[in-house]
Amino acid sequence: xxxxxxxxxxxxxEFGLIERLTAxxxxxxxxxxxxxxxxxxxxHYGEKETLVTxxxxxxxxxxxxxxxxxxxxGYKAAVVNFSDIYAMNGTPKQITVSLGVSKRxxxxxxxxxxxxxxxxxxxxxxxxxxxxxxxxxxxxxxSITCIGEAxxxxxxxxxGAQENDLxxxxxxxxxxxxxxxxxxxxxxAFAGQTDFTPEFGGKEYLLERQLKxxxxxxxxxxxxxxxxxxxAMMDISDGLSSELLHICKQxxxxxxxxxxxxxxxxxxxxxxxELNMNLVTAALNGGEDYELLFTVPLSxxxxxxxxxxxxxxxxxxxxxxxxxxIARDGSEIQLRAQGWNPLSE
Amino acid sequence: xxxxxxxxxxxxxEFGLIERLTAxxxxxxxxxxxxxxxxxxxxHYGEKETLVTxxxxxxxxxxxxxxxxxxxxGYKAAVVNFSDIYAMNGTPKQITVSLGVSKRxxxxxxxxxxxxxxxxxxxxxxxxxxxxxxxxxxxxxxSITCIGEAxxxxxxxxxGAQENDLxxxxxxxxxxxxxxxxxxxxxxAFAGQTDFTPEFGGKEYLLERQLKxxxxxxxxxxxxxxxxxxxAMMDISDGLSSELLHICKQxxxxxxxxxxxxxxxxxxxxxxxELNMNLVTAALNGGEDYELLFTVPLSxxxxxxxxxxxxxxxxxxxxxxxxxxIARDGSEIQLRAQGWNPLSE
Numbered sequence: 001x002x003x004x005x006x007x008x009x010x011x012x013x014e015f016g017l018i019e020r021l022t023a024x025x026x027x028x029x030x031x032x033x034x035x036x037x038x039x040x041x042x043x044h045y046g047e048k049e050t051l052v053t054x055x056x057x058x059x060x061x062x063x064x065x066x067x068x069x070x071x072x073x074g075y076k077a078a079v080v081n082f083s084d085i086y087a088m089n090g091t092p093k094q095i096t097v098s099l100g101v102s103k104r105x106x107x108x109x110x111x112x113x114x115x116x117x118x119x120x121x122x123x124x125x126x127x128x129x130x131x132x133x134x135x136x137x138x139x140x141x142x143s144i145t146c147i148g149e150a151x152x153x154x155x156x157x158x159x160g161a162q163e164n165d166l167x168x169x170x171x172x173x174x175x176x177x178x179x180x181x182x183x184x185x186x187x188x189a190f191a192g193q194t195d196f197t198p199e200f201g202g203k204e205y206l207l208e209r210q211l212k213x214x215x216x217x218x219x220x221x222x223x224x225x226x227x228x229x230x231x232a233m234m235d236i237s238d239g240l241s242s243e244l245l246h247i248c249k250q251x252x253x254x255x256x257x258x259x260x261x262x263x264x265x266x267x268x269x270x271x272x273x274e275l276n277m278n279l280v281t282a283a284l285n286g287g288e289d290y291e292l293l294f295t296v297p298l299s300x301x302x303x304x305x306x307x308x309x310x311x312x313x314x315x316x317x318x319x320x321x322x323x324x325x326i327a328r329d330g331s332e333i334q335l336r337a338q339g340w341n342p343l344s345e
Numbered sequence: 346x347x348x349x350x351x352x353x354x355x356x357x358x359e360f361g362l363i364e365r366l367t368a369x370x371x372x373x374x375x376x377x378x379x380x381x382x383x384x385x386x387x388x389h390y391g392e393k394e395t396l397v398t399x400x401x402x403x404x405x406x407x408x409x410x411x412x413x414x415x416x417x418x419g420y421k422a423a424v425v426n427f428s429d430i431y432a433m434n435g436t437p438k439q440i441t442v443s444l445g446v447s448k449r450x451x452x453x454x455x456x457x458x459x460x461x462x463x464x465x466x467x468x469x470x471x472x473x474x475x476x477x478x479x480x481x482x483x484x485x486x487x488s489i490t491c492i493g494e495a496x497x498x499x500x501x502x503x504x505g506a507q508e509n510d511l512x513x514x515x516x517x518x519x520x521x522x523x524x525x526x527x528x529x530x531x532x533x534a535f536a537g538q539t540d541f542t543p544e545f546g547g548k549e550y551l552l553e554r555q556l557k558x559x560x561x562x563x564x565x566x567x568x569x570x571x572x573x574x575x576x577a578m579m580d581i582s583d584g585l586s587s588e589l590l591h592i593c594k595q596x597x598x599x600x601x602x603x604x605x606x607x608x609x610x611x612x613x614x615x616x617x618x619e620l621n622m623n624l625v626t627a628a629l630n631g632g633e634d635y636e637l638l639f640t641v642p643l644s645x646x647x648x649x650x651x652x653x654x655x656x657x658x659x660x661x662x663x664x665x666x667x668x669x670x671i672a673r674d675g676s677e678i679q680l681r682a683q684g685w686n687p688l689s690e
Contacts, residue, residue: 007452009480018478020452021459029438031494032472041474043439043492046391052475054490056443060482093374094388098401098488107352107365114366127377129386130397133363135354137405143443143488145399147388149376 037250038158039084039234040148049155051148053084059139067183070109072211073142074116080237081146082124083215083290087235088157090150091217092124097131100141113142124215154229156294161232161251165295167314168230168304170219172263173240174279177286178271179203179210185275205267213290220292222307230294239285242337243293245323251295254321255335257314259328284325284335382595383503384429384579385493394500396493398429404484412528415454417556418487419461425582426491427469428560428635432580433502435495436562437469442476445486458487469560499574501639506577506596510640512659513575513649515564517608518585519624522631523616524548524555530620550612558635565637567652575639584630587682588638590668596640599666600680602659604673629670629680 009017022036033049034042040053057063057077065073078095085092097117101110121128126146186198200207215235223230232247240262248255262283272279295316296304304310314326324332354362367381378394379387385398402408402422410418423440430437442462446455466473471491531543545552560580568575577592585607593600607628617624640661641649649655659671669677 005453009446009448009450009452009455012452017452017455018476021455021478022473027472027474028470029472031438032474035472035474036476041439041441043395043474044391045393045395045494046389048390050388050390050395050492052439052441052490052492054441054443054475054477054488056445056477056479056486056488058445058479058481058486061445061480093376094386094397096386096397096399096490098399100401100403100406100486101354103354105354107354107357107362108350110354110362110366125373127372127374127380128367129372129377129380129388130399131363131381132399132401133366134401134403135406136403138483141401141403141445141486141488143399143401143486145397145441145490147395147397147492149390 034157039087040090042088042155048149049152051085051088051090051150052145053081054143054145055081057142059141064187065140067187068211070112071116071119074113075120075212077142077144078117078120078126079124079213079215080290081144082120082126082217083235083237085146085148086215086217086220087233087292088150089154089220089229089233090148092126092146092148094127094129094147095121096145097128098143099131099133100136101133102136102139105140124217156230156233158232158234158247159250161247161253161295161316162297163253163316163318164298165231165316166298166301166304166312167244167255167257167293167295167316168310168312169236169240169263169291169293170216170309171289171291172265172268173236173289173291174272174283174286175206175209175265175268176213176288176290177282178268179206179208180288181275181277182206182271183210203267203271205265206271210288213288215290216292219307219309222310226303226307228296228300228303230296233292233294236289236291236293237287238337239287240293241284241335245335245337247293247295248319248323251316252319254317254319255314255323256317256326258326261311261313263311379502384432385435387433387500393494394497396430396433396435396495397490398426399488399490400426402487404486409532410485412532413556415457416461416464419458420465420557422487422489423462423465423471424469424558424560425635426489427465427471427562428580428582430491430493431560431562431565432578432637433495434499434565434574434578435493437471437491437493439472439474439492440466441490442473443488444476444478445481446478447481447484450485469562501575501578503577503579503592504595506592506598506640506661507642508598508661508663509643510576510661511643511646511649511657512589512600512602512638512640512661513655513657514581514585514608514636514638515561515654516634516636517610517613518581518634518636519617519628519631520551520554520610520613521558521633521635522627523613524551524553525633526620526622527551527616528555548612548616550610551616555633558633560635561637564652564654567655571648571652573641573645573648575641578637578639581634581636581638582632584632585638586629586680590680590682592638592640593664593668596661597664599662599664600659600668601662601671603671606656606658608656
């Protein structure tokens with residue numbers, strides 16, 4: 001019977017499910033400019049456009065409280081939303097915070113979580129304007145919605161990349177993922193032991209990237225100062241490969257990015273070596289970097305290269321040429337969205 | 346040790362926890378007009394004000410899928426957010442929908458849930474503009490944020506009630522709670538049986554109020570048409586007692602409401618009788634009515650009484666007189682916030 005058809009969600013993955021659920025959903029309100037499909041929705045409520053983004057974090061899926069302090073979790077939960085607003089070339093202004101809390105947690109625990117959220121808000125000049133707090137049967141649930149603003153003509157979507165545009169990334173990639181591997185390794189080593197000292201020496205950068213990421217408003221500011229409005233932009237939360245494919249798909253272009261140009265910190269490289277993991281895979285698919293991936297016209301090569309912390313890693317091509325990584329040996333490896341995607345696990 | 350202090354969240358309850366977490370949190374952005382403490386936040390992004398509200402629903406806490414169809418759940422999850430926007434005298438315009446989904450659920454299940462959300466959006470002219478979808482370890486999590494708009498001078502907060510204002514409610518109270526009792530009763534009766542036909546005859550109204558509530562935009566429209574801007578307003582989600590106390594506290598007034606004037610449907614009364622429950626307690630503390638509770642100046646008595654579906658149930662007093670229900674026998678019963686509050690259970 002048709003009614004009893006059961007399709008496993010894992011067969012579609014997160015993006016497939018969203019596409020399926022939100023298909024043929026025309027916007028009816030004048031104030032709705034852009035709906036599902038970018039880092040944030042774009043609403044028209046005034047001279048400036050209003051941006052809205054939201055993130056749902058579930059204990060056991062997105063975070064493990066055996067090694068993540070609650071204050072760090074709060075900070076990160078807020079910052080990842082700010083990152084989505086910056087990725088539209090906007091400025092975050094308000095958040096709402098919804099919490100589902102099991103009896104395992106005390107008021108003091110929630111105060112620590114909130115201390116982290118508040119610190120993030122203070123650092124980024126964002127107001128907490130509302131939320132919902134309720135009990136939960138199992139663990140901690142955090143849902144944050146962020147509202148921001150942007151000049152209409154300066155909003156950067158994922159769909160504006162053109163053939164021959166340069167592909168740029170900020171900072172370095174793969175460190176947050178390696179930080180997670182490190183924490184997981186020490187968790188296993190620690191299991192059942194008392195008086196255990198985790199081996200984090202010389203790897204502080206990896207931990208910081210995993211536990212206390214920052215949104216790249218400095219890069220957004222540098223781009224504005226240089227008079228550069230990217231043709232497409234998004235933040236790297238699921239891994240470079242996955243995000244590049246989003247931009248290629250939505251902009252209807254292909255791309256070539258060069259392995260030798262992908263920025264990787266030396267601590268990331270050392271950790272990959274220790275764990276016997278492929279470094280480039282970690283940088284391409286690791287996720288949670290919260291760096292910016294953006295494209296600019298070829299004519300801006302010198303201007304964009306002059307910005308500290310920005311690296312040109314490749315260029316856009318005709319869509320028929322597909323999306324490939326050029327390895328150090330010159331071979332072409334097709335990019336796949338193997339990113340951090342809990343729904344397809 | 347101070348650091349190890351553990352205060353159970355149940356000792357504070359939902360509102361106490363929110364107050365504690367959001368204490369001393371000044372708003373820094375010009376566009377943040379009103380933060381935590383009303384049905385929705387108020388933001389200034391244009392000529393009209395922007396309203397934002399959010400709700401987090403967790404399986405096992407807020408809904409039981411043994412008797413709630415997913416489409417109904419989706420409809421309700423959206424409508425309760427619209428209700429918060431109407432309760433500010435605004436109009437809902439956009440929502441974001443975040444879902445946490447365990448492997449128990451199929452794509453078809455999520456399509457049913459979304460069909461309900463979409464139907465609610467279609468009925469209320471609201472756009473779905475974004476969201477987040479992720480896997481969950483246990484059950485279903487739904488987090489919806491709603492954005493709406495309102496004329497600045499027409500926004501109604503909870504803090505504007507004055508002494509001698511009339512207390513009004515729309516529709517009738519307690520039916521959604523009785524619908525829940527009915528569903529729970531049949532669930533217990535059904536347990537372990539096959540081929541069981543639940544006894545819902547003559548109680549369709551209670552089920553509808555529980556499973557498919559509507560937001561009272563008709564009342565908001567009627568008030569506007571009659572030229573009435575309430576002095577205070579909120580929607581009744583946690584029960585009349587709890588909401589009245591919110592308005593009294595925030596407006597610094599007391600109140601007297603009259604048992605004989607509280608609107609109750611006959612099906613609610615019959616069900617209370619069947620279950621041997623106190624009818625007035627159900628109407629005062631039942632929750633999930635999503636009716637509007639508002640106050641108007643005494644001079645508007647005739648105008649507000651003429652609106653179909655609105656009933657004057659009492660009046661505001663000096664704060665020193667406290668908040669009381671006048672029973673049919675003339676005795677005064679102090680109102681208590683015994684409402685539906687999962688955090689204090």
